[in-house]
Amino acid sequence: MAETTHIEEIKPPVTDVGVIGWLRQHLFNGLFNSIATILILGFLVKVMPQFIQWALIDSVWFTSGQACHQAEGACWSVITQNIRFTVFGYFPYEHQWRPLVAMIILVGMLVYSREWSRWNKRLGYAWIFSLFVMGLLMKGGLFGLVPVESTKWSGLPLTLLLSFFGILASYPLGVVLALGRQSQMPIIKALCVVYIEMIRGVPLITMLFMSSVMFPLFLPEGVTIDKVLRAQAAIILFTAAYIAEVVRGGLQAMDRGQYEAAESLGLNYFQMMRMIILPQALKIVIPPTVGILISAFKDTSLVVIIALYDILNTTKSILSEPEWTGFSTEAYMFIAMIYYICCFSMSQYSRRIEKQLEYKHTPNQEEKPS
Amino acid sequence: MSTEQNSSQSQSAEDKPIIEIIGMHKWFDDFHVLKDINLEVRPQEKIVVCGPSGSGKSTVIRCINRLEEHQRGQIIVNGTELTRDLKNIERVRTEVGMVFQHFNLFPHLTILDNLTVGPIWVRKMPKKEAEELAMHYLEIVKIPEQAQKYPGQVSGGQQQRVAIARSLCMKPKIMLFDEPTSALDPEMIKEVLDVMVDLANQGMTMIVVTHEMGFAKEVADRVIFMDFGEIVEENEPFQFFDNPQHERTKLFLSQIL
Ligand SMILES: Nc1ncnc2c1ncn2[C@@H]1O[C@H](COP(=O)(O)OP(=O)(O)OP(=O)(O)O)[C@@H](O)[C@H]1O
Ligand SMILES: [Mg+2]
Numbered sequence: 001m002a003e004t005t006h007i008e009e010i011k012p013p014v015t016d017v018g019v020i021g022w023l024r025q026h027l028f029n030g031l032f033n034s035i036a037t038i039l040i041l042g043f044l045v046k047v048m049p050q051f052i053q054w055a056l057i058d059s060v061w062f063t064s065g066q067a068c069h070q071a072e073g074a075c076w077s078v079i080t081q082n083i084r085f086t087v088f089g090y091f092p093y094e095h096q097w098r099p100l101v102a103m104i105i106l107v108g109m110l111v112y113s114r115e116w117s118r119w120n121k122r123l124g125y126a127w128i129f130s131l132f133v134m135g136l137l138m139k140g141g142l143f144g145l146v147p148v149e150s151t152k153w154s155g156l157p158l159t160l161l162l163s164f165f166g167i168l169a170s171y172p173l174g175v176v177l178a179l180g181r182q183s184q185m186p187i188i189k190a191l192c193v194v195y196i197e198m199i200r201g202v203p204l205i206t207m208l209f210m211s212s213v214m215f216p217l218f219l220p221e222g223v224t225i226d227k228v229l230r231a232q233a234a235i236i237l238f239t240a241a242y243i244a245e246v247v248r249g250g251l252q253a254m255d256r257g258q259y260e261a262a263e264s265l266g267l268n269y270f271q272m273m274r275m276i277i278l279p280q281a282l283k284i285v286i287p288p289t290v291g292i293l294i295s296a297f298k299d300t301s302l303v304v305i306i307a308l309y310d311i312l313n314t315t316k317s318i319l320s321e322p323e324w325t326g327f328s329t330e331a332y333m334f335i336a337m338i339y340y341i342c343c344f345s346m347s348q349y350s351r352r353i354e355k356q357l358e359y360k361h362t363p364n365q366e367e368k369p370s
Numbered sequence: 371m372s373t374e375q376n377s378s379q380s381q382s383a384e385d386k387p388i389i390e391i392i393g394m395h396k397w398f399d400d401f402h403v404l405k406d407i408n409l410e411v412r413p414q415e416k417i418v419v420c421g422p423s424g425s426g427k428s429t430v431i432r433c434i435n436r437l438e439e440h441q442r443g444q445i446i447v448n449g450t451e452l453t454r455d456l457k458n459i460e461r462v463r464t465e466v467g468m469v470f471q472h473f474n475l476f477p478h479l480t481i482l483d484n485l486t487v488g489p490i491w492v493r494k495m496p497k498k499e500a501e502e503l504a505m506h507y508l509e510i511v512k513i514p515e516q517a518q519k520y521p522g523q524v525s526g527g528q529q530q531r532v533a534i535a536r537s538l539c540m541k542p543k544i545m546l547f548d549e550p551t552s553a554l555d556p557e558m559i560k561e562v563l564d565v566m567v568d569l570a571n572q573g574m575t576m577i578v579v580t581h582e583m584g585f586a587k588e589v590a591d592r593v594i595f596m597d598f599g600e601i602v603e604e605n606e607p608f609q610f611f612d613n614p615q616h617e618r619t620k621l622f623l624s625q626i627l
Pocket of ligand 1: 398401403421422423424425426427428429430
């Protein structure tokens with residue numbers, strides 16, 4: 001008894017706790033880490049003052065392009081003066097509130113839907129309704145809203161549109177393809193394999209090209225399919241093939257015993273997949289899946305090659321105006337920030353989901369070998 | 371006389387085997403795992419299957435609920451012959467519960483949900499009713515207090531009892547056990563065997579692959595010994611253990627006892 005209390009009273013050495021402990025553990029943990037820390041510190045000391053001077057102290061914020069050329073520091077004016085074109089592109093100037101509202105609705109709905117506990121029928125209806133409203137705002141033509149051709153959709157709304165529907169549709173399609181590839185039915189299996197391997201053998205740029213140049217040639221005379229829609233389809237079909245392969249990995253990682261237990265309860269194939277196998281398999285592959293979805297998000301910028309003006313392309317066209325040439329660093333930093341915010345939110349959210357789905361166990365009972 | 375006839379008729383109806391395996395063979399590719407298996411199990415019978423590792427014990431009972439396909443002979447379960455073009459294998463499986471060596475609980479579901487998933491989705495039972503049923507069987511296996519935990523949070527013995535309860539929730543006519551205690555630490559084996567003995571006493575038809583000789587002697591009507599994919603010997607338990615007929619059986623018993 002006395003002994004245990006005695007032991008409890010001993011404090012860990014000072015070098016293990018507090019500021020020094022933290023520093024030791026996180027920055028100077030071993031020779032390699034110490035060297036890395038010193039190098040990085042040195043680099044920051046050398047670079048940061050210059051960067052701050054350029055970005056904040058000498059910078060100009062709300063001037064014309066001419067004034068920018070005089071300034072020593074960064075020309076943030078390239079963003080502030082062109083913000084509406086950068087964000088909304090060729091959407092008619094006086095109606096640009098419409099995509100703005102649509103984006104706010106989208107982000108609001110996404111943020112609200114982040115908690116699974118809120119997922120119910122009502123939220124489903126709310127989504128259907130908001131999608132309808134967003135479509136209406138973008139397209140117009142009803143309730144006195146002036147119609148806007150989808151060729152005029154550009155900038156951030158286009159990027160978000162392509163990414164949102166790209167991700168939303170490619171995920172379930174990818175899951176179905178993965179299941180198809182594991183199917184006992186040879187024809188279905190072969191179709192899925194051929195599809196997946198063909199798509200994975202082709203770069204997205206080619207798919208986009210085909211969708212915009214070749215695909216219309218096959219359509220009967222007079223039938224046209226919206227260009228944005230075709231690009232959207234290409235992105236979905238492309239991303240789905242990659243999702244399918246990742247999901248297949250998850251399915252293969254499943255213990256056969258899970259299938260057998262589900263089957264021996266009398267669950268049919270769909271019930272087994274839905275209730276038992278997919279919840280576990282999809283959870284295993286959350287990290288690579290999110291990786292693919294994030295790159296799909298970034299790859300939407302490739303629509304530039306079929307002359308769609310996503311936010312990267314609107315920025316480029318501003319930089320090609322004589323007044324603003326030479327300020328690409330500032331402009332691209334802004335775009336990078338927007339992409340970063342979106343991608344970072346996605347990866348943070350996925351980590352949260354992973355945490356929520358973590359199986360609960362008490363560790364010591366797990367260890368025992370069987 | 372008519373009453374006599376009646377009783378003999380009902381007698382024969384009761385004696386009609388619930389499982390019939392006739393001249394069954396199975397191959398894994400070229401490997402002949404099961405050779406001419408013949409077995410009849412009547413309702414409420416308890417059969418213990420034993421034999422050396424790799425002798426095909428698991429494969430036999432997995433054929434009974436068609437987790438494995440056989441290639442020759444017949445398997446008739448509860449009046450339905452298992453064939454390749456059987457449309458509704460799920461119906462047969464709901465009549466046959468199976469308990470696995472490694473429990474195979476669904477780790478992403480709570481224990482309660484593990485038990486209700488079958489009744490709700492296969493039996494189309496309302497959720498509330500299914501949960502009452504699940505609690506009933508959790509009480510039978512003596513762990514109602516664990517209902518809200520996840521499988522990973524309870525001990526191996528408890529997990530296996532949950533697995534038994536999960537099968538029972540489907541109200542099966544037959545229960546198959548594939549070495550249900552061999553993945554368990556010794557101190558947990560008894561709690562699982564106790565549940566199985568209770569189940570046997572209540573008249574469940576059971577086929578149990580196990581090397582627990584105490585259990586075999588206590589509940590088995592017949593013990594079957596398999597070796598190299600064949601049924602070598604079949605006898606009532608005391609005869610089987612005390613007076614084995616075949617050399618291979620003697621050798622096996624001398625190794626495990
Ligand atoms: N899916 C399979 N494919 C090929 N061979 C298999 C397969 N499953 C089992 N076998 C082989 O069939 C034989 C019988 O296996 P089975 O699992 O039925 O044996 P068992 O009697 O249950 O043994 P144990 O006591 O080790 O569980 C073994 O030799 C095994 O290697
Ligand atoms: Mg076995």
